[in-house]
Every structure is written in structure tokens, then in C-alpha cells.
Amino acid sequence: MRAPLLPLIALALPATAATFTITHFGTPPEAQVAIAHAADIWGGILVSDVPIKVAVSWSPLGGSALGVTFPNGRRDFQDAPVPSTWYATALANSIAGTELNPGEDDINVYLNSSTNWYYGLDGATPSGQYDLVSVALHELGHGLGFVGLAKKVDDEGSFGTLLASDFAPLITTFPWPEQDTLPGIFDRFLTSTASGPLTFLDNPSSALGTAFTSNQVYFNGAYAMAANDGNTARIYAPAAFALGSSCVHLNEATYPNGNPNELMTPFSSAGQSNHWPGPIAIGVMRDIGWTVAPDVGLPERGFAAYRPYIDADLRLRVIGGAHHQWLAVHDAQGRRLGAFRADEPYPLHGLAAGLYVVRGAGWAKPVILR
Numbered sequence: 285m286r287a288p289l290l291p292l293i294a295l296a297l298p299a300t301a302a303t304f305t306i307t308h309f310g311t312p313p314e315a316q317v318a319i320a321h322a323a324d325i326w327g328g329i330l331v332s333d334v335p336i337k338v339a340v341s342w343s344p345l346g347g348s349a350l351g352v353t354f355p356n357g358r359r360d361f362q363d364a365p366v367p368s369t370w371y372a373t374a375l376a377n378s379i380a381g382t383e384l385n386p387g388e389d390d391i392n393v394y395l396n397s398s399t400n401w402y403y404g405l406d407g408a409t410p411s412g413q414y415d416l417v418s419v420a421l422h423e424l425g426h427g428l429g430f431v432g433l434a435k436k437v438d439d440e441g442s443f444g445t446l447l448a449s450d451f452a453p454l455i456t457t458f459p460w461p462e463q464d465t466l467p468g469i470f471d472r473f474l475t476s477t478a479s480g481p482l483t484f485l486d487n488p489s490s491a492l493g494t495a496f497t498s499n500q501v502y503f504n505g506a507y508a509m510a511a512n513d514g515n516t517a518r519i520y521a522p523a524a525f526a527l528g529s530s531c532v533h534l535n536e537a538t539y540p541n542g543n544p545n546e547l548m549t550p551f552s553s554a555g556q557s558n559h560w561p562g563p564i565a566i567g568v569m570r571d572i573g574w575t576v577a578p579d580v581g582l583p584e585r586g587f588a589a590y591r592p593y594i595d596a597d598l599r600l601r602v603i604g605g606a607h608h609q610w611l612a613v614h615d616a617q618g619r620r621l622g623a624f625r626a627d628e629p630y631p632l633h634g635l636a637a638g639l640y641v642v643r644g645a646g647w648a649k650p651v652i653l654r
């Protein structure tokens with residue numbers, strides 16, 4: 285008897301736009317409408333079969349903060365594209381096609397109840413007021429995965445050592461994950477001019493700390509670059525490390541007010557509005573693993589064309605793609621053997637025959653050493 289076709293037909297059905305289930309704690313009704321509007325904007329961009337659960341707390345945050353967001357996280361889940369790497373649960377759920385965190389929120393958003401907010405949906409924000417749709421769109425962007433796990437204490441930088449106490453008195457509705465000194469998928473695309481890919485550096489290390497505050501950190505995902513005329517996107521990495529701002533935003537000065545990529549910069553101005561994440565941020569979402577609705581449309585370049593091979597002198601070479609890219613070689617057990625630039629052959633002399641994996645920004649391809 286032949287296998288039933290129904291499951292195949294079900295797989296072929298188009299995935300649906302992302303939907304949000306939002307729980308509010310103290311949020312005024314008119315603010316809830318603005319936040320729902322922001323969620324609808326992301327829902328029109330990203331595709332997921334699993335509803336995204338958001339808890340919004342309307343709280344006095346003190347200082348000048350407009351909002352703070354904590355994404356829940358998962359790693360090494362079913363179909364995870366990159367091992368030993370944290371994904372926001374909203375993204376992990378969309379990749380797995382199933383709810384990996386039943387009973388837990390995906391995203392906690394704190395919005396400052398002391399801010400002079402503009403609740404309108406039209407973007408006609410009066411001077412002196414902050415546009416809630418814009419800020420909610422920004423915060424949800426973090427919750428959906430535009431976020432990393434960089435931290436710096438004294439000279440030492442690290443990925444994946446964030447503690448709940450680092451953000452006290454704010455707390456999360458979900459259990460704070462032990463991050464095991466592992467980076468987030470966003471972090472895997474960070475590169476610095478002097479050091480190359482940041483996740484290739486020792487973690488933790490002063491070298492990582494230096495890179496985090498180098499003012500020379502860039503996002504090198506293929507889709508983000510395609511949306512930026514083929515260039516890496518500059519990340520906010522000021523000389524004074526700011527937890528929750530450094531290395532998790534686009535650079536303020538590069539993408540100022542009026543720039544289409546301004547939304548995911550660290551600072552918002554009163555009297556301004558921005559109701560679209562912009563091409564780079566949408567490219568970032570694709571690079572970290574989101575499926576973007578087809579009609580959102582972004583230019584693409586052929587990173588799928590990278591083709592590793594081993595030449596007659598047992599040197600690994602890569603055809604295609606951007607030659608300045610840093611690549612890594614892993615063995616079949618996932619151990620990293622070394623890093624090399626795409627235009628420089630990497631010697632494999634002395635290594636055992638077998639499967640090796642070449643990994644670049646957002647892609648990985650096998651190569652067989654015979």
C-alpha cells in the first residue's frame with residue numbers, strides 16, 4: 285500500500301503570516317491598540333505557524349529608557365540551523381514549526397509608563413511626544429531575534445553569560461536560561477575590522493571586550509548585506525560598553541533619523557515616527573533564520589553559490605561569494621579547526637580523511653577529504 289499523500293499536501297500549504305498573542309500588565313487601552321498595530325506590522329513581514337506570545341508590562345522604568353525587551357531562548361532544538369547557538373523562541377518555534385515552550389512567553393516587553401507617549405497609529409507624532417507604535421516595533425524586533433548575548437565586565441567581553449541579576453529589578457515571566465557561554469544566532473554574524481568574526485575569538489576574553497568597544501563592529505549576514513548594497517551593516521559598538529545597547533543595534537550615527545534603517549538604532553527621538561523596520565533589519569531577520577513573507581521582497585545575492593573544494597595540494601578553497609569573507613573549517617564532530625579568508629587557501633595536510641564542514645555567515649557546506 286502506498287503512503288498516504290495527505291501529509292505531503294499539508295507540507296505544501298503556504299505558511300501563514302505570524303500572529304501575536306499579547307498579554308498586558310497595566311497597559312492603558314489606547315496603548316494596547318498601538319502595540320497591537322506594531323505587532324501587526326511584524327506579522328505582515330514574518331511567517332510563522334506558531335503564534336508568538338508577548339507579555340507587555342507598563343512600568344516606570346526610571347531614567348530615559350523607553351522600553352526594555354527580553355526574548356525567551358532555545359538552542360539545539362529540532363531543525364536548529366546552527367548548533368550550540370541561542371535563538372529567540374519566537375524564531376525557534378517558527379523554524380521547528382511547533383511550540384517548543386508551552387506555558388512560557390516568547391517575549392517580555394517593558395514599556396516606560398512615565399514616558400510622554402503618542403498613541404496614534406498615523407505616525408503624526410507631535411513634538412515632545414514619543415511614538416508608541418515605533419518604540420513597540422523596535423522592542424518587538426529585539427524579541428523576535430534582533431538581539432545578541434554580548435556582555436562586558438571590566439576588560440573582559442563574553443557571549444552567553446547574561447544573568448537575570450544583570451537586569452534587576454526587571455524580571456522575566458519565563459525561566460532565565462543558563463546560557464552556557466554560547467552566543468546567539470545574531471552574534472554569529474558579528475565581525476570586527478581588526479578581529480574578524482567575533483564568535484571566533486576566545487569567549488570570554490579581553491580580545492572580545494576590545495572588539496565590543498571598537499566602534500568597528502559589523503553584521504555580515506548575506507541578506508542584510510544584500511539589503512545594504514553588498515556592504516556589511518554597521519553595528520552600535522561605542523567605546524563605553526552599554527549592556528543592552530552595545531552590539532544589539534544598528535549604529536546610531538550611520539542610520540540617523542530619516543534613514544530607512546533607523547528603527548533598530550539604540551536611540552529614539554521625540555516627535556519622530558518610523559513604522560517600518562527597514563531593509564537591513566528585515567535582512568537581519570532572514571539571516572538569523574526567519575522566513576519573510578514573499579511580497580516583502582528584498583534583493584538577494586548568491587551566497588548559495590559558495591562552493592568549497594579541495595585542490596590537488598590538499599588545500600581547501602572556496603569558489604564564489606565575497607572574497608573578503610571569513611570562513612571557518614569544522615570537523616565532522618563540530619570542532620572548529622581554524623579560520624581563513626575566502627580568497628586564501630586553507631591547508632588540510634595531516635588531517636584524517638573524512639567529512640569537514642566549511643562555515644560562513646549564514647551558511648555551511650560539507651567537503652570530503654579523500
Ligand SMILES: [Zn+2]
Binds near residue numbers: 533550
Ligand atoms: Zn533597542
